[in-house]
Amino acid sequence: MNWCVTMPNPLLNIHNLTFEVDQHPILDRLDLAIESKEIHALLGANGSGKTTLAYVLMGCESYTPGAGTVLFDGTDLLPMKMHERARLGLTLAWQEPARFEGVTVREYLTLGKSDCDPEPALRQVGLAPDRYLNRRMDKALSGGERHRIELASVLSMKPKLAILDEPAAGIDMLSINHIIDIIRALKADGGSVLLITHQEEVALIADRASQLCAGRIIFSGSPRETVDHFRGRTCVRCDGEVCNYVRP
Amino acid sequence: MVGAEPSILDDTRIAHVVAHGHHILSHRTVPGLRVDLEETPDAIIGKLIVEAGAQITQPIHMCFGLAHPTGVQQIKIDVQILEGAQARVLSHCLFPFAQAAEHRMQAVMEIGPGASLTYTEGHYHGPHGGMQVLPHATIKIGKGARYFSDFSLLSGSVGNLDIDYLVEVEEAGIAELSAKIFAHKTDHITLKEAVMLRGERSRGLIKTRVVLEDQAQAEITGITEAYAKGARGHVDCMEIVQGQAHASAIPIVRVFHPEAKVTHEAAIGSVDKKELETLMARGLSPEQAVELIVSGILR
Numbered sequence: 001m002n003w004c005v006t007m008p009n010p011l012l013n014i015h016n017l018t019f020e021v022d023q024h025p026i027l028d029r030l031d032l033a034i035e036s037k038e039i040h041a042l043l044g045a046n047g048s049g050k051t052t053l054a055y056v057l058m059g060c061e062s063y064t065p066g067a068g069t070v071l072f073d074g075t076d077l078l079p080m081k082m083h084e085r086a087r088l089g090l091t092l093a094w095q096e097p098a099r100f101e102g103v104t105v106r107e108y109l110t111l112g113k114s115d116c117d118p119e120p121a122l123r124q125v126g127l128a129p130d131r132y133l134n135r136r137m138d139k140a141l142s143g144g145e146r147h148r149i150e151l152a153s154v155l156s157m158k159p160k161l162a163i164l165d166e167p168a169a170g171i172d173m174l175s176i177n178h179i180i181d182i183i184r185a186l187k188a189d190g191g192s193v194l195l196i197t198h199q200e201e202v203a204l205i206a207d208r209a210s211q212l213c214a215g216r217i218i219f220s221g222s223p224r225e226t227v228d229h230f231r232g233r234t235c236v237r238c239d240g241e242v243c244n245y246v247r248p
Numbered sequence: 249m250v251g252a253e254p255s256i257l258d259d260t261r262i263a264h265v266v267a268h269g270h271h272i273l274s275h276r277t278v279p280g281l282r283v284d285l286e287e288t289p290d291a292i293i294g295k296l297i298v299e300a301g302a303q304i305t306q307p308i309h310m311c312f313g314l315a316h317p318t319g320v321q322q323i324k325i326d327v328q329i330l331e332g333a334q335a336r337v338l339s340h341c342l343f344p345f346a347q348a349a350e351h352r353m354q355a356v357m358e359i360g361p362g363a364s365l366t367y368t369e370g371h372y373h374g375p376h377g378g379m380q381v382l383p384h385a386t387i388k389i390g391k392g393a394r395y396f397s398d399f400s401l402l403s404g405s406v407g408n409l410d411i412d413y414l415v416e417v418e419e420a421g422i423a424e425l426s427a428k429i430f431a432h433k434t435d436h437i438t439l440k441e442a443v444m445l446r447g448e449r450s451r452g453l454i455k456t457r458v459v460l461e462d463q464a465q466a467e468i469t470g471i472t473e474a475y476a477k478g479a480r481g482h483v484d485c486m487e488i489v490q491g492q493a494h495a496s497a498i499p500i501v502r503v504f505h506p507e508a509k510v511t512h513e514a515a516i517g518s519v520d521k522k523e524l525e526t527l528m529a530r531g532l533s534p535e536q537a538v539e540l541i542v543s544g545i546l547r
Binding site: 058060061081082083086087091092094097098099100101102103107111112136137153157 | 486520521522523525526527528529530531532533534536537540541543544545546547
């Protein structure tokens with residue numbers, strides 16, 4: 001069953017997307033559509049293909065799909081290089097943000113653009129600009145700080161679509177609401193969010209949600225319906241914790 | 249000048265030496281500092297002594313170089329930082345037109361007990377290549393003394409660079425050696441830094457950052473030996489290789505006492521893929537991303 005809700009001119013329209021590793025499908029004829037100004041949560045067990053989907057959409061090296069189409073704001077995305085996709089308005093916040101020896105937070109948030117003010121984005125993620133802008137993006141920053149700075153860099157971009165891979169990972173429980181505010185801020189700025197998450201309270205803020213299993217969307221609906229479907233482990237492909245479906 | 253304003257030469261609070269080839273063009277000392285200089289046809293021979301207890305607050309500027317495409321400059325210098333003294337030396341080495349020129353430095357440095365010396369050496373070479381740079385130094389760090397050195401060659405063509413530093417560290421002494429080099433075309437780097445941790449609780453750090461492109465080559469040897477209780481050392485070498493460049497890193501760590509510890513890390517390769525993709529996912533082209541990453545590494 002094609003769980004993709006048909007909508008006119010979605011911002012992101014994925015059709016029949018297939019990506020294999022060693023002839024094993026990681027994404028298997030996947031269909032998904034995301035509207036403009038939509039927060040779309042993507043749930044799935046470990047190994048279901050969530051992060052792979054993020055990397056394929058962003059155009060990471062070694063993640064070229066074997067089949068399918070991806071239209072982003074009406075443009076065929078797949079022939080484009082990574083930085084070209086970013087310049088169209090697509091970006092990705094990594095689950096494990098990179099460290100950059102010697103590069104300051106200011107440089108990372110502005111990326112050489114003289115007209116870019118990094119302070120508002122830094123404040124939005126709860127970090128004081130005077131304490132963080134001149135710090136280096138290296139081992140001195142904690143995991144939580146790097147996550148926040150990663151989100152600040154996405155906010156600074158004002159993307160049309162931000163793919164957030166486990167944005168609340170490494171964030172303490174008290175700060176989850178802060179992360180939720182940041183996700184909503186991306187939408188308020190006119191963007192959409194593809195929200196990859198295991199955390200129910202984060203998924204529930206979405207406008208719509210989908211469940212990914214064995215590389216295919218097996219359920220789409222409201223966040224509550226999708227969370228219940230995911231939690232209910234009614235999927236015949238996995239045990240809900242690990243996606244271990246083996247195609248006959 | 250690399251890292252210096254010409255106005256410092258007029259500032260009576262700041263000590264300096266300016267030499268072109270084997271000619272001393274200008275020099276000044278300040279209270280607490282003795283500088284003896286001798287010009288010879290083959291070298292400048294110098295002695296720099298910071299008197300016991302003296303705190304030289306302004307950096308001592310030493311400006312060397314050649315304004316011609318060819319020539320030789322040899323500097324033989326003894327540096328003594330006597331007990332309890334503190335000084336910073338900024339050495340600017342400029343060879344903007346060098347095509348077949350040579351700069352040799354042989355230094356013997358002694359940092360007395362409780363004294364501190366920070367030695368920063370910055371090179372600027374023109375684009376032509378053909379420069380031979382051979383800084384060789386032995387440094388003895390006394391009890392509780394500190395020595396920090398920072399060598400950078402980031403602008404212009406490296407040519408052929410052969411660095412050889414040997415540092416001996418006594419009880420509770422600290423040695424930190426840092427080198428940052430950006431090599432292009434057919435530049436060739438041989439860098440050997442050795443820190444001998446002789447005394448108890450002595451500490452040493454060798455940190456090297458080298459970026460190579462085109463057909464440049466580098467061989468980096470970082471040696472740390474620990475001989476006493478509580479001695480701690482670390483060798484950290486990173487080489488970024490692009491184009492057809494070649495790099496090798498040889499970290500050598502030896503421990504001769506059960507309560508000493510020396511560690512090392514070495515990384516050679518292209519720019520980290522994750523760092524590159526993170527920046528490209530923000531819209532930077534691959535070239536812009538590499539430039540930002542390299543500038544951070546060489547900072």
